[in-house]
Amino acid sequence: MRVLLSTYGSRGDVEPLVGFAAALRVLGTEVRVCAPPDEDFARRLAGAGVELVPVGPSARELTEAAPPPSSLPERAAQLIAAQFDVVAAAAGGCDVLVATGMTPAVAGALSVAEKLGIRSVVVTFQKVVLPSPHHAPLAYPGRPFPPEVTENRALWQLDAESVNALFGVALNTNRRANGLAPVDDVRAYILKDRPWLATDPVLDPWQETPDLDVVQTGAWITPDDRPLPDDLEAFLAAGAPPVHVGFGSMPMHAAADVARVAIEAVRAQGRRVVVQQGWAGLSAVDDSGDCFVVGEVNHQALFRRVAAVVHHGGQGTTTTAARAGVPQVVVPQAADQPYWAGRVAALGIGVAHDGPAPAFESLSAALRTASAPEVRERAAAVAATIRTDGTEVAAQLLFDAVGRSAGASAGASAAAAGGAPRIPLYRRPPTFPVAQSREGQAPAVTSA
Template sequence: MRVLLSTFGSRGDAEPLAALASALQAQGAQARVCASPDFAGRMEQAGVELFPVGPPVREWIRDVRADPKPDIPRRGAQIMGLYRDALAVAIEDCDAVVATGLFPSTTAAQMLAERHRLPYVYAGYCPTYLPSAHHAPFQFPHHPRPPDSADNRERWALNAQAMQDTFGDTANRHRAELGLPPVYDLRDRVFTDLPWLATDPVLSPWAPTSLCEVFQTGAWILPDDRPLAPDLRTFLDAGDAPVYIGFGSMSLHAWKDDAARVAVDAVRAQGRRVILAGGWAGLTPIDHGEDCFALGEVNQQALFPHVAAIVHHGGAGTTMAATRSGRPQVVVPQIADQPYWAGRVADLGIGVAHAGPVATVESLSAALAAALKPEMRVGAGVVAGMVRGDGAEVAAKRLVAMFGGG
C-alpha cells in the first residue's frame, strides 16, 4: 500500500505529514509527501520521500503579506494549478490520498483522487476550520461580511458559498480538463462527510455538532532525536532555566523592528536569561549579553523541557510541543488559528494568552510574570501527562485497515 500525502503551508503543516508517513512505514505501508521544497531537509531526516511542489512557501507567504490587497482568488488559482500538476505525477501507483493545508492545494488533491478513483481523506489541524455550531468560520477579507444577527450555522452556510465563489471557477476548469463533472458544493466535497481532526483531544477537544462529524486521531507528532548543539547545552548549563522566545513562520510585520528588543527586555525584567529563535522574522539579539542566546533551527522536543517558559505565536505544532514539555507558555497570537490555541492554553491553565498580536515590554513582562508562577508550572506539568503522542500511529493504522486491502 502506498499513500500520497499532500499539503501546502508552513512547517506546522508539513511536519505532521512526515510523522504520518513515518507511522505508515512502521505499519509496512509506503508514503510520499507533496509539499514545499522548504522542508526537504526535515523530510530526509525522517526518511520520508518528498515530491517538492511550487515555490518555497516562505517566499509565497512573504509576497502575500507584503501585498496590501492580496488577490485571494488569483493566488489560490496559482496554488491549485501547481498542485494539480505535481499531484498528477506523484499519485501514480498510490492507493489512497490524504490532504491537509491551504484549501486550494486540498482541492487539487481531492480532484486527482476522484480522477484516479482513489480513497481520499481530508485532515485538519485545528477544529475552527471545520463547520460547527460552536464557532464561526474564517472570514474572507474580500467577501461581504455576514449580518451581525447571523448565528454560526448561517455563517458556515455563507462560508460554503464564499468558498465556491472564491475557488469554484478555477476548480471546475481543472475538473473539466480532467474529465470530471463540475461541482457546486466545493467546500463540502473537499472536506468530505467525515474529515479527520489531527489534534489532541485534551488540548483541542471537538464538541459534537450536527454540522460536521469528525474522526479525531490525536496530533501527528514526528519523534525527534536530534541532539542539542554543544554551545546551546553549555548555555543551558550555565545558569537558571532561560525563557524561550520564538515565532516560527510569522513575519511579525506589525512589530518586527521592535519584536526582539521587546521580547528580550520583557524576559530580563523577570530576571531570566533568554533563548531567542530567529524564525522567519529573522529576529536577532539586541546586544551581545551573556544572558541571551541566538538560535536557528532547533529540536523543540529536546529543548523545551529545559526552559522556564515558552513564548510563541500559537501555531498548532509549537503549541503541542510546548504543552508536551510541561512548561508554561505565553502565546502572542498573530493570525488564523493562533487565537484559538492561545485561548486553549489559557483555558487549561497552562499559560497566558497575550491580548493582541503586538506586545510591549510591559504587556509581555506581565504575561511572563503570570506564566512563571508556581501554580502555572504545576498545571502545565499535569496537562503534559494527559496529552497523547500516538496520533500519527492511530491515523496510520486506520488508513491501513480501511484501504490496505486493495
C-alpha cells in the same frame, strides 16, 4: 500499500506529515509527500526517509512577501493547477491520497484522486475549519463577517459562500479541463466523508455535531531525538532555566521590533532568554551573555529545559509546549493562532497576549502571569494527559482501511464505476483521557 501525502502551507502544515510518514513506513507502506519546495521541509522529510515532491511556490517566500488579500483567488488558481500537474504525476500507482493544508490545495488534490480513481482522506490540524454549531469559522483575509451576524450556523453559511467565491471558479475550470464535473459547494466537496482531525482532544476538544462525522486521531507528533547543539547545552547549564522566544514560520510583519521587546521583557523578569531565529529572522539586540540565538532546534528537548515559551500559537508549537509541561505566552499572528491562544488561557497553562504586536509592558505582564506557581502546576498536570500516539493511530486506521481490507483493487473498481471513494473506517479510534479545564469542566472528547 502506496500512499501520497499532499499539502501546501507553512511549517505547521508540513511537520505533522513527517511523523505520519514515519509511522506509515513502520507498517511497510511506501510514502511520497507533495509539499512546498522549501529547503527546511525537504530536510525534515529526508530525516524520515521520505523524498519531497515539490509543488507550488516557496511557502517561506510567499509568507515573507505578504501579498494582499485581493490576490488570493489568483494564487489559489495557480495552486489548484499545480495539483492537477504535480500531484497527479506523484499519485501514479498510489492506493490512497491524504490531503491537508490550504483549502484550494486540498480541493485540487481531492479532484486529482477522483480523476485517478484512488481513495482519499482529508485531514485538518485545527477544528476551527470544520463546520459546527459549537464554534465560529475563521474569516478569510479581506472578507470579514458582518458584525451583526453572530450565530454560528449563519457564519458557517457565509464561510461556505466565501470558499466558493474565492476558489470555485479556479477549481471547476481545472475540473472541467480534466473531464470532471463541476462542484457547486467547494467546502462540502472537501468535507463530505468523515474528515480526520489530527489534534490532541484535551487541547482541541471536538464536540459531536449531527452535520459532520469527524475522526479525531490525536495530534501528529514527530518523535525528535536530535541532540541540542553543544553551545546551547553549555548556555542552558550555565544558569537558571531561560525563556524561549520564537515565532516559527511567522514573519512578524506587525511587530518589527519584537526581538527587542521580548528580550527586554524577559530580562525584566530576571530571566535569561533563548531566541529562535525562525522565518522572522530574530536576532540578539546586544552582545550580553544572557541571550542565546538558535536556528533550527529540537523543541521537544529544549522546551523541557526552559521556564516559559513565548510563541505565535501554531498548533505544533502549542502542542509541543503543552506536552513539555512548560507555561506558555501566546502572541497570535493570524489564522487559527488566536484560537490556540484562547485554548492555552482556558486550560490555565499560559497566557493569550492581546494582539500580534507586543509592547514591553504587555509582554512583561503576560510573563509575570505565566510565571505564577499555579500556572506551572497546571501546565505539568495537563502535560500528563497529552497523547503522543496520534501518528500511530492514524497510520493504523489508514492501513486497516486500505492495506488490509480493500487493497488497490478498490481504487480500480471505483474508477470503473466513475468515482473515487473516500476512506471507510473499520474500527473506532481509541477513547482519549480528558483533563479538567480551568473552569472545572471536562473538555468533550469524541472517538468518532
